[in-house]
Structures are given as structure tokens and as C-alpha cells.
């Protein structure tokens with residue numbers, strides 16, 4: 001039976017999104033940030049947008065326990081074996097969110113110019129209604145959500161250091177999300193998105 005931890009469900013239609021603001025205590029989150037920043041083999045891939053290639057505006061890395069690759073935006077990433085710190089975070093999440101995650105995509109936003117454009121995590125290998133558990137470490141960034149059909153349904157929130165955001169149910173079919181660029185001088189942020197690749 002999953003345990004409980006302080007969280008709130010976003011009051012938005014056609015989705016199931018929960019936010020856990022203090023999921024990882026701040027001091028521990030600081031340690032995780034430092035370890036992941038230095039230990040991760042960060043890569044920068046080129047993505048294809050309307051037939052042209054651009055350097056992805058952030059660094060990434062893929063980890064997993066089943067060797068299955070993950071493909072999106074014309075990139076195919078091969079997983080590294082889960083590290084000790086990622087396994088520790090993964091098992092903490094699995095106390096509250098029931099499924100066992102196989103894979104984690106890491107994003108490093110080096111400053112406000114790094115971003116993640118409007119998208120849904122709806123790749124075939126994630127299955128029908130994917131559960132995505134997203135941990136934020138380091139600088140706070142805005143997270144935007146917009147409904148695919150109803151232009152009045154949208155939401156903006158801050159993803160705080162040590163927080164967990166869980167998107168599940170039909171969310172990836174009905175909503176898109178993004179991390180916009182910001183002109184504010186801000187520090188680095190690491191995001192971990194735990195996923196299940198079938």
C-alpha cells in the first residue's frame with residue numbers, strides 16, 4: 001500500500017497531476033544536486049525541428065534497468081545503468097507512486113536560456129497512460145501546462161528544489177507542458193523524469 005506525503009492535486013480538467021512540494025528535504029536535495037551534476041555523463045544532442053537540426057537547449061542523460069532505448073524528437077538515447085543516487089531517489093518515489101519505474105531521463109538546464117519546448121510525453125514505448133514522476137533539484141523554474149483543445153485551460157507553477165510532480169492518467173493525451181526560457185539570472189537546475197519503458 002503506497003504511503004502518504006503532503007501533496008496537492010492540480011484542479012485542472014482531463015488530467016491527473018499531483019505536486020509534492022517538499023518531497024526531498026532541502027539538505028538532501030542539495031547533496032543529490034551536487035552528486036548528479038558531477039557524476040552524470042551529460043550529453044547535448046541535435047534535435048530536428050521542421051527539417052532543420054538544432055542543438056537541444058539543455059543537456060540530458062538516460063538511465064535505466066532494462067537496456068531499452070528511448071526515442072523522441074529524432075533522438076535515440078541508450079540508457080546507462082542506474083547509479084546509487086538515482087536508485088535511492090527511485091525507491092523513495094515508489095513508496096508513494098505505485099508502479100516500478102524502469103528508466104530516468106535527466107535534464108540539466110544550465111541557465112535561463114536552456115529550456116524544454118511545448119510537448120507531451122506520449123511516445124509509444126511509454127504505453128497508453130504513462131506515469132511520469134518528475135523531481136526538481138537546484139534553481140526554481142516555471143512549468144507551463146496547456147490543454148490541447150480548450151485554450152482557456154492552462155496553468156503556470158514554480159517547480160521548487162526537492163519537489164516531485166507526478167503526471168498520470170490521460171494527462172499526456174490531453175495536455176502539453178514546457179519549461180520556458182527566462183531572462184532572469186538564475187543558476188543550474190537538474191530535472192529527473194522517471195518513466196516506465198515497456
Ligand SMILES: O=C(O)CCC(=O)C(=O)O
Pocket residue numbers: 105107116121134143159177179191193
Ligand atoms: O524539466 C522539467 O521539469 C520537465 C522535463 C520534461 O518535460 C521532459 O523531460 O519530458
Ligand SMILES: [Fe+2]
Pocket residue numbers: 119120121177
Ligand atoms: Fe515532458
